[in-house]
Amino acid sequence: MAGKGQQMQLTFDTAETNCPQSKQIAPVMENSTLDAVAREEPNDPAVLSVSQLAERIRDAIDTPQLTNVCVQGEITGYRPHSSGHLYFSLSEHGDESATMPCVMWKYAAKTVSFPVKDGALVQATGYVDFYPPYGKMQFVIKKLEPAVSGKTGLYLLKEQWKKQLTEEGTIPRTETARRCPPLFPTTVGVVTSRTGAVLQDIRNVIGRRYPLNIILAHTAVQGEGAHQQIAAAIASLQGKADVIIVARGGGSFEDLFEFNHPDVVRAIAGSAVPVISAIGHETDTTLADFAADRRVPTPSAAAETVVPDRTVLLQQLEEMRRSIRDNLSGRFSDEKSSLAELRVRVDPIRLARKLDQMQQQTADFAERITAALSRKISAEREAYKIQKENIIRLTRTKIATARLELLAEKEVIYGRNPYKPLELGYALVWKEGKLIRTAANMNERDQLSLQLVDGIVTAVVEKISYDRDTTEPNL
Structure with a gap:
């Protein structure tokens, strides 16, 4: 019990x-x-x-x-x-x-x-x-x-792993995170069984299209514990291959189940080398496909994906060679025509005749330039003479005008001289140092100073008479 x-x-x-x-x-x-x-x-x-x-x-x-x-x-x-x-x-x-x-x-x-x-x-x-x-x-x-036994149980376990890997961000691989395999790899790593037909198919395709070095990372592809070998095989190719193919031939859901294991999915997602998934047939889908950089339907298609077709490359090379040859031939023809034309242009007799013509043209240019300069100098000399006469005439006119203006100003200044009227018999009357303008500013017996043209006379006021009615003087 x-x-x-x-x-x-x-x-x-x-x-x-x-x-x-x-x-x-x-x-x-x-x-x-x-x-x-x-x-x-x-x-x-x-x-x-x-x-x-x-x-x-x-x-x-x-x-x-x-x-x-x-x-x-x-x-x-x-x-x-x-x-x-x-x-x-x-x-x-x-x-x-x-x-x-x-x-x-x-x-x-x-x-x-x-x-x-x-x-x-x-x-x-x-x-x-x-x-x-x-x-x-x-x-x-x-x-x-x-x-875990039976197809239904395996399916449920796959869904559980898918949910777990999705939540941790391992799958699906985003488009921006997907890497393209190199155009011209030197080494291809293959993760598969050495005893299956998959390896031979990959070798045949690569050997036919673009022969290069293939590194096999042998592993079991089904059965208990196969996921550990697959993950280890992927890790062993890091730094040794330019691209990795994880491949297995067709099989049942149970046969392909190990490629759903999180260890395999994480190994593919964490690979530093681009990984191509070629597991089963086109209708088969494993969780490893979601982590790979590219998923192809068959191992043969994976081999075609990672290497170019040398036949196509040779055709492209031949087309490029033909294009270069035609381009160079056309350029040689053009340069040949240019060279022939240049040879005609540099013929000694033709060149001597051309030099004579250039010398004659130079002499003509020198004569024409000399004549033009002479005419220009004569014209400038005549213009200078006329300009000189104009300047002299204008200067004399300006001086005469200025002299007249000066005389006029002199007359004005003389006319404003307060002693000028004394020459006509007028006199300036001063009282105690002040100029007397009207009779109203004087009183009888005031002592006055009379400014005449030739001297000063002192006088005493005896009587004051006004020319208009004034009751009292304007002091």
Whole structure:
């Protein structure tokens, strides 16, 4: 008997057997609670209530054989509840089918990391319980994982890896992150099996199109543990090849499954060398295709992708050679014509005649320049003479005009001289040093000084007469 808490692996047996217990989920041991209860019951059992019977059933199934067990089966009748609980059944189809109702409570359902749906092959870990309200047995699941056996289980595992690699940013490779293989590589690395036809196909294509060095990183391409060899092979080619081809021939989903492993995908995504994925056929898709720099449908197509076609290169080279030859031939012809024309132009007799003509033209130019200069000098001399006469005439006119203006100004100045009128018999009258202009400014007996043209006379006022009526003098 398994100890309390020990997990047991249970599967639905589909093989025919004569054992009457083959239809049971787990064999009932001789010292089980059911046997103990049976031995204790008398020949005439007591009458039990339904709840008492349900309690006995729950006590009977509370054994290590039905607690913390792992069951593998296919999901059927999947019914998710709005509360978050999951209801479905686990079944196994064969000659003898079996079905187990299951429930997964909300707290446990939150831990499921893959899509749960009908037909999915899973491994469920939990315990068997009896639900009295409905009077039925059910398997209470605490942990649900995709079963790795079978195509359905592999598909679920692939989807789980895809979700994990997408969340960490490993796939898909963005267009900006994709690298193009070099146009003219010197070494191509191939990750595949040395015994398969894939390697020979790649060698044949490269040998026909563009022979170069091929480095084989041998690895198993299917089977348990192949993903580790594939990842190691990719790492071994770093720094040794200009481009890497990861190739495998066609096969089933199971055969190609190792190329979905995260180790392989991360090795391709982390490669410093461009990686070409050529796994399976065109319709086959693995997670490695999402991490590669380029995905091609077949290994032969991968070989055609990484190397150019030398036949095409030779044709292009021949076309370029022909174009260069035609271009050079045309240029030689043009230069030949130019050279012939130049030869005619530099003929000695022709050149001497040309020099004589140039000398005659030079003499003519010198004579024409001399005559022109003479005419120019004569014209400038005559213009200078005329300009000189004009300047002299204008200067004399200017001087005469200035002399007249000076005389006029002199007359004006003389006319404004206060002593000029004294020559006509006028006199200036001064009183106590002040010039007297009117009789009103004088009084009788004032002593006056009379300024005459030739001297000063002192006089005394005896009488003052006014020319107009004035009551009193204007002092």
